[in-house]
Structure formats: C-alpha cells, structure tokens
Amino acid sequence: MKGTMRERIVTAATELFYAQGLRAVSADRVIEQVGTTKVTFYRHFRSKDDLIVAYLERRAAWEREGIAQEIAQAGGDLDATLRRIADGIGATSCSPGFRGCPFINAAAEYPDPAHPVRQVVDAHRRWYLRMFESLLAPLQLGNGAETAADLVLLRDGAMVTGYLGDPAVVAGALYRSAQAVIAYARGA
Incomplete structure (x- = not known):
C-alpha cells in the first residue's frame, strides 16, 4: 500500500468495511490488514467510529x-x-x-x-x-x-x-x- 499511514488505514478500512460490514470489522482487523500498530492507528483515529466517518x-x-x-x-x-x-x-x-x-x-x-x-x-x-x-x-x-x-x-x-x-x-x-x-x- 502506498500513501501516508492515514491513507493506508482508510484504504484498508474501505475494502474491509464495504465487504464485511461496519460493525463486523474490528479496529484490530484493520490494523492487521495495514500491518501497523495500535499506537499508530490511534494516533490517526481516536476511535473506530472516526475511521468509519473517514471511510x-x-x-x-x-x-x-x-x-x-x-x-x-x-x-x-x-x-x-x-x-x-x-x-x-x-x-x-x-x-x-x-x-x-x-x-x-x-x-x-x-x-x-x-x-x-x-x-x-x-x-x-x-x-x-x-x-x-x-x-x-x-x-x-x-x-x-x-x-x-x-x-x-x-x-x-x-x-x-x-x-x-x-x-x-x-x-x-x-x-x-x-x-x-x-x-x-x-x-x-
């Protein structure tokens, strides 16, 4: 994945949320997909809901x-x-x-x-x-x-x-x- 970490997180979330549903995909699943850490994820998004809003x-x-x-x-x-x-x-x-x-x-x-x-x-x-x-x-x-x-x-x-x-x-x-x-x- 290219782009800033924030963009990479939103891109991964876009694929996962659309395919599997918003509530069905955990923040941990997005973190795993991107290959980052929880600290990095939460530096960009205060919560999973903030990520859903970005998506x-x-x-x-x-x-x-x-x-x-x-x-x-x-x-x-x-x-x-x-x-x-x-x-x-x-x-x-x-x-x-x-x-x-x-x-x-x-x-x-x-x-x-x-x-x-x-x-x-x-x-x-x-x-x-x-x-x-x-x-x-x-x-x-x-x-x-x-x-x-x-x-x-x-x-x-x-x-x-x-x-x-x-x-x-x-x-x-x-x-x-x-x-x-x-x-x-x-x-x-």
Missing part, C-alpha cells in the same frame, strides 16, 4: 466526483444527465463485488441520527437532494424539493435492485422512472 467521507467524495463528471459531460442537458447518472448507477450496482450502497448500509447499522456515522450518511443524502434540486431548477417546478426527494428514492431503489439485476435493465428502469416522476411534477 464514508471518502466514499461520498468519490460519488460526488463521479456525479459531477456526469453532469459536466451532459453539458446542461437534463435528459442526458439523468441517462448518464442512471447508466452509472446501473453499472455500479450490478458490478461484481457490489454489496449495496455504503450509505444505506451504514444507516442500517447506525440508526441513531445523532451518531457521527449517521450524520455523514445524512449529509450525503442532503447532497443528493441538493444536486437533484439543482438539476431540476431550470424546469421551475413548484414542487422541485419533493421531486428531488422522489429521485433520491428512485436512486436508492436502483442501488438495492442492482443486486438482482442486469446493468442495462436497472439503468433503463431508473431512467424511465426519473422521466415519469419529472413528467408528473410538470403536470404532464
């Missing part, structure tokens, strides 16, 4: 960068943006090793909304809402926030369906559903 923040950054690229490549075309996002979610959620949305998984393991892990999950969901609201803003919908919430719900469903489906089928269903939600919001 989720890394995952959030990756998702946000990916979505930003799709938006930029669509050049302001809402339909093209939705298609690109749907295709990306379909490909991701149906890929080998996919074990669900790390944020949905984290919310299931940390249901207390005051817990720092859950706060990262909630912040990422708010980001998704704001992103969809921003995409919908040019349409001047009277119910843009509700429509954005509907799109987040569709995204969540596609992430879960990916376990069971084909990427093209998941992407197509997500895209068509998003179009239907927007058409409904427009009064069509």
